[in-house]
Amino acid sequence: xxxxxxxxxxxxxxxxxxxxxxxxxxxxxxxxxxxxxxxxxxxxxxxxxxxxxxxxxxxxxxxxxxxxxxxxxxxxxxxxxxxxxxxxxxxxxxxxxxxxxxxxxxxxxxxxxxxxxxxxxxxxxxxxxxxxxxxxxxxxxxxxxxxxxxxxxxxxxxxxxxxxxxxxxxxxxxxxxxxxxxxxxxxxxxxxxxxxxxxxxxxxxxxxxxxxxxxxxxxxxxxxxxxxxxxxxxxxxxxxxxxxxxxxxxxxxxxxxxxxxxxxxxxxxxxxxxxxxxxxxxxxxxxxxxxxxxxxxxxxxxxxxxxxxxxxxxxxxxxxxxx
Numbered sequence: 001x002x003x004x005x006x007x008x009x010x011x012x013x014x015x016x017x018x019x020x021x022x023x024x025x026x027x028x029x030x031x032x033x034x035x036x037x038x039x040x041x042x043x044x045x046x047x048x049x050x051x052x053x054x055x056x057x058x059x060x061x062x063x064x065x066x067x068x069x070x071x072x073x074x075x076x077x078x079x080x081x082x083x084x085x086x087x088x089x090x091x092x093x094x095x096x097x098x099x100x101x102x103x104x105x106x107x108x109x110x111x112x113x114x115x116x117x118x119x120x121x122x123x124x125x126x127x128x129x130x131x132x133x134x135x136x137x138x139x140x141x142x143x144x145x146x147x148x149x150x151x152x153x154x155x156x157x158x159x160x161x162x163x164x165x166x167x168x169x170x171x172x173x174x175x176x177x178x179x180x181x182x183x184x185x186x187x188x189x190x191x192x193x194x195x196x197x198x199x200x201x202x203x204x205x206x207x208x209x210x211x212x213x214x215x216x217x218x219x220x221x222x223x224x225x226x227x228x229x230x231x232x233x234x235x236x237x238x239x240x241x242x243x244x245x246x247x248x249x250x251x252x253x254x255x256x257x258x259x260x261x262x263x264x265x266x267x268x269x270x271x272x273x274x275x276x277x278x279x280x281x282x283x284x285x286x287x288x289x290x291x292x293x294x295x296x297x298x299x300x301x302x303x304x305x306x307x308x309x310x311x312x313x314x315x316x317x318x319x320x321x322x323x
Contacts, residue, residue, distance in 0.1 A: 078094045081094040081097055081098070082094045083210070083211075084137055084138070084141060085097065085137060086211060087141045087144065087145075087211060087212070087213075088137050088138075088140040088141040088144060089140070089144055089182075089183065089186075090137060090140060092137075097133055097134070097137065100133040101130045101133050101134065102130070104126075104129045104130045104132050104133060105126040105127065105129060105130035106126065107129075108125050108126050108128075108129040109122040109123060109125060109126030109129075110122070112125040112126070116289070116292045116293075118292040118293070118298065120292075120298055120301075120302070121292045121298070121301070124301075124302075124305065144183050145212070145214060147182075147183060148183050148184055148187070148212055148214060148217075149214060149216055149249060150249075151180060151181060151183075151184045152184060152214075152216055152217065152220075152245065153216075153242045153245050153246050153249070154180070155176045155180045155184045155188070156220060156238050156239075156241060156242040156245070157239075157242055158172075158175060158176050158179060158180065159172040159173065159175070159176055159238055160235045160238050160239050160242070162175045163234055163235040163238070164235050169201075169224070169234065170192065170195055170196075170201075173188055173191060173192045173195075174192045176188045177189035177191075177192045183212075187208060187211060187212055188208075190207075190208070190211070191204045191205065191207065191208045194207060201228070202225060202228075205221045205224065205225065206221075208221070209221055215248075216245045216248065216249070219241055219244065219245060220238065220241050220245070223237050223238065223241045224238075255321050259319040259321065262315065262318060262319040263315075263319050265315065266311075266312055266315030266316060266319065269311060269312075269315070270308060270311070270312040270315075273304065273308055274308075
């Protein structure tokens, strides 16, 4: 009986040992195969293959067309447009934006010149139409900034709760990245990932301000950096910062309410001449065509356009109050 039990034990032990050896050998073979693949890839003389494997930096392109991307890298305006598109959260490239701007200039200018046979009017209409893509980008950027300002105090409160629960500042930022909606969550996720990849906290926060240049965010970042240098209760400091941001946001809303009449007046006074000119052209084309068929009419159009732009800028500066 004891001999049978011993034989059974030895048999089970042998089977288990064979299974473990086979699995270990397979894992070792897989590990060796992966290691040999990496070594052969890194040992290759092709610099492009090496960079594809070991390059962990951000790969940002200004255009999907290679030759256009090389040309755009030489212009100082291109990084500004790229940052503007990032702030607006649009999946465009700087090359695409410039191409759309050129198309919006060429098509209306050609149609106006074909209709009126006046180069000045065609160029003026083309310039106005070419501002449409950039205006759309700035509009989307402004909407995203406003949404960030609305959610940001709640994000600070969430960080305060995380700090009081015993989390570190980085863990609290990760909590904001996971729990807060767009755009606060996505921007804090980028900052959180940059810090985890080894970037200094100050540089990561500076990059956050560069992506979202808002006064409320600057206040919070300055408070965090001061606490990092001098010490203190960060949770209490961020709580007071959140209160200050909410009061500033409330005051800003009150200013917008009081200046709404002036902004509406500026919009009406700016658009009224253009709309009235189009209506009059539809009613009596021969009468309105005097403005671009005669030299005096062309001069009057340029003077009127300049006065409209100047008046709109003056009204905008009056009603645009910094809070």
